Amino acid sequence: MLSKFDRRGRLGDEDRAALLALPHHIRRVAAGIHLIRDGDRPEHCAVLLSGFAYRHKITGEGGRQVIAIHMTGDFVDLQNSLLDVSDHNVQMLTDGDVAFVPRAAIRELALTRSAIGMALWTDTLIDSAIFREWVVNVGRRDARARISHLLCEFSLRLEAAGLAEQHRYQLPMTQEQLADCTGLTSVHVNRVLRQLAEEGLISRNKRAIVIEDWPRMREVGDFNERYLHDDAAAAAALT
Amino acid sequence: MLSKFDRRGRLGDEDRAALLALPHHIRRVAAGIHLIRDGDRPEHCAVLLSGFAYRHKITGEGGRQVIAIHMTGDFVDLQNSLLDVSDHNVQMLTDGDVAFVPRAAIRELALTRSAIGMALWTDTLIDSAIFREWVVNVGRRDARARISHLLCEFSLRLEAAGLAEQHRYQLPMTQEQLADCTGLTSVHVNRVLRQLAEEGLISRNKRAIVIEDWPRMREVGDFNERYLHDDAAAAAALT
DNA sequence: CGGTCGTTTGATTACGATCAAACGAAGTGG
DNA sequence: CCACTTCGTTTGATCGTAATCAAACGACCG
Numbered sequence: 001m002l003s004k005f006d007r008r009g010r011l012g013d014e015d016r017a018a019l020l021a022l023p024h025h026i027r028r029v030a031a032g033i034h035l036i037r038d039g040d041r042p043e044h045c046a047v048l049l050s051g052f053a054y055r056h057k058i059t060g061e062g063g064r065q066v067i068a069i070h071m072t073g074d075f076v077d078l079q080n081s082l083l084d085v086s087d088h089n090v091q092m093l094t095d096g097d098v099a100f101v102p103r104a105a106i107r108e109l110a111l112t113r114s115a116i117g118m119a120l121w122t123d124t125l126i127d128s129a130i131f132r133e134w135v136v137n138v139g140r141r142d143a144r145a146r147i148s149h150l151l152c153e154f155s156l157r158l159e160a161a162g163l164a165e166q167h168r169y170q171l172p173m174t175q176e177q178l179a180d181c182t183g184l185t186s187v188h189v190n191r192v193l194r195q196l197a198e199e200g201l202i203s204r205n206k207r208a209i210v211i212e213d214w215p216r217m218r219e220v221g222d223f224n225e226r227y228l229h230d231d232a233a234a235a236a237a238l239t
Numbered sequence: 240m241l242s243k244f245d246r247r248g249r250l251g252d253e254d255r256a257a258l259l260a261l262p263h264h265i266r267r268v269a270a271g272i273h274l275i276r277d278g279d280r281p282e283h284c285a286v287l288l289s290g291f292a293y294r295h296k297i298t299g300e301g302g303r304q305v306i307a308i309h310m311t312g313d314f315v316d317l318q319n320s321l322l323d324v325s326d327h328n329v330q331m332l333t334d335g336d337v338a339f340v341p342r343a344a345i346r347e348l349a350l351t352r353s354a355i356g357m358a359l360w361t362d363t364l365i366d367s368a369i370f371r372e373w374v375v376n377v378g379r380r381d382a383r384a385r386i387s388h389l390l391c392e393f394s395l396r397l398e399a400a401g402l403a404e405q406h407r408y409q410l411p412m413t414q415e416q417l418a419d420c421t422g423l424t425s426v427h428v429n430r431v432l433r434q435l436a437e438e439g440l441i442s443r444n445k446r447a448i449v450i451e452d453w454p455r456m457r458e459v460g461d462f463n464e465r466y467l468h469d470d471a472a473a474a475a476a477l478t
Numbered sequence: 479c480g481g482t483c484g485t486t487t488g489a490t491t492a493c494g495a496t497c498a499a500a501c502g503a504a505g506t507g508g
Numbered sequence: 509c510c511a512c513t514t515c516g517t518t519t520g521a522t523c524g525t526a527a528t529c530a531a532a533c534g535a536c537c538g
Contacts, residue, residue: 039465055371057371057372057375059375059379059380059461060458060461061379061380061461063379063380064379065374065375065378065379067371067374067375079364079367079368081364082357082360082361082364083361083364083365083368083468084468085465085468087368087371087372087465087466087468088371088466107357110353110356110357110360111353111354111357112353114349114350114351114353114356115350117349117353117356117357117360118321118346118349118350118356120360121321121349121356121359121360121363122321122322124360124363124364124367125318125320125321125322125363126322127367128318128363128366128367128370129318129322129326131367131370131371131374132294132296132306132326132327132370133296133326134374135304135306135370135373135374135377136296136298136304136306138374138377138378138422139304139377139421139422140298140300140302140303140304140422141298141300141302142493142494143493143494174515174516174517175516175517175518176515176516176517182378183377183378183379184494184495185494185495185496186516186517187494187495187496187497187517187518187519188493188494188495190516190517190518190519191494191518191519194518194519219299222298222299222300226278226324226326227326229322229323229324229326381525381526382525382526413483413484413485414484414485414486415484415485423526423527424526424527424528425484425485426485426486426487426526426527426528426529427525427526427527429484429485429486429487430486430487430526433486433487445535479538480537480538481536481537481538482535482536482537482538483534483535483536483537484533484534484535484536485532485533485534485535486531486532486533486534487530487531487532487533488529488530488531488532489528489529489530490527490528490529490530491526491527491528491529492524492525492526492527492528493524493525493526493527494523494524494525494526495522495523495524495525496521496522496523496524497520497521497522497523498519498520498521498522499518499519499520500517500518500519500520501516501517501518501519502515502516502517502518503514503515503516503517504513504514504515504516505512505513505514505515506511506512506513506514507510507511507512507513508509508510508511508512
């Protein structure tokens with residue numbers, strides 16, 4: 001859980017110890033359970049120890065838009081840590097272990113140990129960078145590029161989290177959820193995936209994805225890993 | 240410039256003084272000038288004293304997606320303050336006065352005065368909340384709702400910044416830029432604006448916008464001001 | 479006065495949505 | 509253990525929103 005912080009900021013030993021000493025309780029949480037609900041006043045902030053979670057909003061028409069996917073090691077709700085009322089939902093995508101840390105403890109720690117505050121702040125800024133890229137993805141790319149882009153992003157982030165290798169990984173979601181990430185319908189996602197496979201860009205078997213031709217996928221998906229602000233991800237992009 | 244902070248966090252007098260004492264130089268900047276460029280390593284962080292700026296990215300196909308609009312009082316590049324290389328552009332939308340603060344000074348201040356750090360962090364979290372809403376806007380709403388939503392957002396944010404009253408304001412951008420905010424084409428934006436006016440939801444005269452029927456616009460745009468996390472904006476939404 | 483930029487309108491096209499249905503896999507209960 | 513349901517995937521047919529292409533017009537500016 002600390003490896004991500006180690007990768008970017010260097011925290012002193014004392015700061016690391018203080019982070020680890022945060023009060024928390026760990027619970028196994030089933031897929032589908034809400035970690036935060038739109039309109040809630042969150043009392044704690046979740047850290048994903050295993051499994052996946054997703055952030056989403058529902059429109060008045062009933063459409064769902066996924067805004068982010070979180071994976072092992074992510075500090076899930078720093079986004080709500082300093083705001084009073086949550087403006088979106090966070091739900092488990094798969095079963096997973098979650099550590100719940102009281103919000104007040106995090107604020108306290110950020111105030112008294114400002115290096116930790118900066119590290120947490122940085123973490124939320126990287127989340128923002130990904131939000132921005134998603135705005136571009138759904139706003140200005142066609143279906144083929146949107147999905148390719150997303151598959152590229154997953155590949156690098158999963159690799160950085162130690163959950164993928166050689167651009168091979170297990171997609172943690174259904175095609176319908178993929179559609180909700182990209183602003184498409186599940187029917188269309190299915191067709192695009194099939195087409196990408198037919199062209200030999202990817203191959204898949206149930207949820208297992210292999211990006212067979214990384215350079216071309218990068219191009220089709222108009223993907224540039226810089227927005228991930230993660231050296232491990234950047235390294236994975238070279239292979 | 241401090242009024243926004245006053246509205247949410249309460250900073251002590253000393254902290255306020257420290258913020259005001261930040262080294263900076265103020266410059267008049269013309270519309271179109273870049274404050275940060277994608278790929279740059281920013282050295283300072285801009286505060287908008289007057290005028291508007293926008294944040295955007297360009298896709299490989301040459302499409303432009305606007306990700307955020309900033310107005311008087313906004314701390315424009317906290318988003319890049321802790322990250323090494325910018326992943327997007329920020330450009331002036333109109334002429335304006337900009338204060339440039341060295342990035343190092345901001346980091347220093349955030350480290351030594353953690354209350355300020357928290358206030359700045361909060362500011363970036365609110366930016367994120369708006370990014371998230373924009374993902375939903377371009378991902379899951381039709382053209383009519385996207386544009387209505389955006390007009391509603393502007394109305395409240397401008398009012399909160401003291402630049403609008405009674406849901407009347409001056410749009411700081413062209414229809415083409417509006418299209419780049421919503422993932423549409425300028426032709427289509429034009430048609431939708433005309434239609435909204437025909438139905439009596441808004442009226443317009445050049446760039447001057449009046450939201451004639453706020454309740455219906457809120458509904459058409461599927462707009463809920465909660466994501467702005469701003470009491471002044473929430474108050475304006477009631478009228 | 480020509481030139482550029484933004485707005486406006488019309489005609490046509492296409493991408494992705496919608497509607498519909500079948501199928502396989504996994505889980506449930508009788 | 510097998511019917512039965514549920515959920516996700518897959519394929520086909522049709523429809524509609526917004527894109528694209530094209531052109532004219534008004535405002536502002538040098």
